[in-house]
Amino acid sequence: MSREHPVVLRFQSLFPAALGRMAMHARRTGGPLDHVERDFAARNRTLVGPDFAREVRAEIRAMKRRNRDEEVEALLRQKRKAQAKRRREAGLQDPWKASEGGPLREAILTANKEFFHATHDTPGDDVVVTYGVGKNGETVRNRLCGKKIREFEKRGRRFFEEHFPGAVRHLRLDLDEQTPHFHALLLQRTEKTSARRGKQDLIQPSSNPLLANYERAQDAAGAWFADVGLARGARSAKARREAREADIPESARRRHVSPRERREARLARQLAAEKTVAHQQAEAFLEWVMANSAREFAELTERRAAERERQAENLFKEARALSRSAADRHATTEALGRAFEVGVSAIEGKVLAHRPGKNEREPEGLKFGAAAPREKASREELAAAVRPAMAPLVRIARQIASLEAREQEADRALAEAARRARVIAAHLPDPSLPEAARLLAVAAGAEVDYSEESFPGAWAVPADADPAETQKALDGFDNRTLLERHSACLDAVLLCEEHPDLRVDFDRGRRVLEVGAKQRGLDIDTGQHDPSAAIDPERAKLHLDSELRPQRKTRRLSRQRVR
Structure with a gap:
């Protein structure tokens, strides 16, 4: 009876x-x-979806639009015009439930490599050759049927x-790696209907x-391939469940090893093998030289004997240098990886930041950021840790700094547009005012010297400012006015970088408004009033009847520091 080999089916979110x-x-x-034989790439066969990335993105965008339109229509049928308007303004939403792994599934279907091996009676023209890498880094040649x-x-x-009807968006058979295997992209759709949301297309x-x-x-998978000599893999999950139920120790869970881990392990084995070979070759060569010298040149003078000894010592030094070289390469690779990991984490956490170059003597580099440690010893330790990977870290920090600068400039442009709109709106009731020309200049983008007005x-x-008078004015704002004033303060702080005194006063106003919102239970970010969340229950009752604006996201000033 022929041996059954396991069939492997894995999913990745x-x-x-x-x-x-x-x-x-x-x-x-x-x-x-590095595990792909590039010369064999033409063997690969795309069976479904050669342009799957663009097609799936377009399909998801269409689902988002249909879902939004369906929900708006359903709300209008129920006479919920305000909710329908808010839903339309909210824009497109993802047609799946939030999860850590994502809504799509990549599937890999393969079998044990030995299943594909060619036998002695396989015709020569039906033998497919693939290459792989052995445990010690050596090249392995496979003859497949x-x-x-x-x-x-x-x-x-x-x-x-x-088993996945209508869900396969991409299916490909790869034959340029060691073992033939399928790659599939699955988008599993379902449809749900309700009175409030209408018909919704979801990825579930x-x-x-x-x-x-x-x-x-x-x-x-095991049942599907059973009649060709493949069988289901070991039921390790079931065995672990039964072990837990019987209160006995569980067997170790098999961990999937990523290609990156395999490459790193293979590199370590190669370095160790190089070191061992270098030692063996040097020792063997040294022994040969010494033995040959003793046998053939015993009668030579003391001078020649001293020369042989010097040559042997040089060979031994070269052997030790070869050994150190292999160890140094391994240490350098590990140090570079550690430095890159520490540096990227520090840049993301604002511990390190990009420092633009001034001239040839002061080129670009890294500097300590807002979240950097204050202790000199900690700073020196961090600088030493990232030094091996300085060049790629500087490029990463430069790109992040550029993105942040563009975001900051976009925020300023948006704030300036809002400020100009408020200036013009404040004077619209009386277009005959003598400063109408100035308002037109503001709208056209003319430079102005900022003031409170x-x-x-x-x-x-x-x-x-008198705290009591400030609190009295704060209590007089209804919820809508408080939110609008907070938004105007945010714009003012963004735009007043060249007017530090004015900027500090506006930022103080922003903070006072945020305290007032907490007193009455008003959420600055969403615009929702919840008196039960108020820190001052009496003030929570002052403006229960005020009309709130639709939910919105408030622009934060996390990257700005007020001077």
Whole structure:
């Protein structure tokens, strides 16, 4: 009876943002390619969705639009005009429930490599050669049977059509790696209808029983390929469950090793092998020289004997240098990886930041950021840790600084547009005012010297303001006025960088408004009033009848520091 080899079916969750990386790997234009034989890339066969990344993104955008339009129509049918307006203004929303892994599934279907091996009676013209890497980094040549590969392709394609109908957006058989395997992209859709939201198209992997229960998927794969000599893999999850129920120690969970970990382990083994070979070659050569010298030149003079000794010492030094070189390469690789990891984390956490270059003597580099430690010893330790990877870290910090600068400039432009709109709106009731020409200049983008009057609605609170009078004015604002004044203060703080005294007063007004919102239970970010969340229950009752604006996200000033 022939031996049954395991069939392997794995799923990986991913977000639509990862489709570009998946497509790039499918075209062999990027990603980890050291396990791929590039000369064999033409063997790969795309069975479904050659342009799947663009098509799936377009499909998701269409779902978002239909879902929004359906929900708006459903609300209008129920006479909920205000809710329908808010839903329309909210824009497009993702058609899936939030999750850590993402709504799409990448599937990999393969079998044990030995299943594909060619036998002695396989015709020569039906033998497919692939290459792989052994445990010690050596190249492994595999002779596979073309007939088995074709049968696996035929049954694999039918497997996806049968068990994931309508969900397969991409299906590809890769034959340029060591073992033939399928890559599939699954987008499992379902439809839900309700009176409030209408008909909604959703991406819901759990609506397919095999994606809801991976053990059931393994059972299905084992049954599908059973008649060609493949069997379901070990039931490790079931064994662990039974062990927990019987209160006995569980067997160790098999951990999937990523290609990156395999490459790093292979590099470590290669370095160790190089070191061992260098030692052996040096010692063998040294022994040969010494033995040959003793046998053939015993009668030579003391001078020649001293010369032989010097040559032997030089050879031994070269051997030790070879050994140190292999160890240094390994240490350098590890240090670079650690430095890069520490540096990226520090840049993301604002501990390090980009320092622009001034001239050839002061080139660009890194500097300590707002979140950097104050202790000199901690700073020196961080600088030493990232020094091996300084060049790539400087490039990363430069890109992040550029993005932040563009975001800050966009915020300023938006704030200036809002300020000009408020200036013009404040004078619209009387267009005959003598400053109408100035208002037109403001609208056209003319430069102005900012003052408190440049920001209608903003609240500048001086440092010597009377706290009681400030609280009285704050209590007089209804909820809508408080929110509008807070938004105007945010714009004023963004635009008054060249007027530090004015900027400090506007920022103080912003903070006072945020305290007032907490007193009455008003959420600055969403615009929702919840008296039960108020820190001052009496003030929470002052403006219960005020009309609030629709929910919105408030622009924060996390990157600005007020001087």
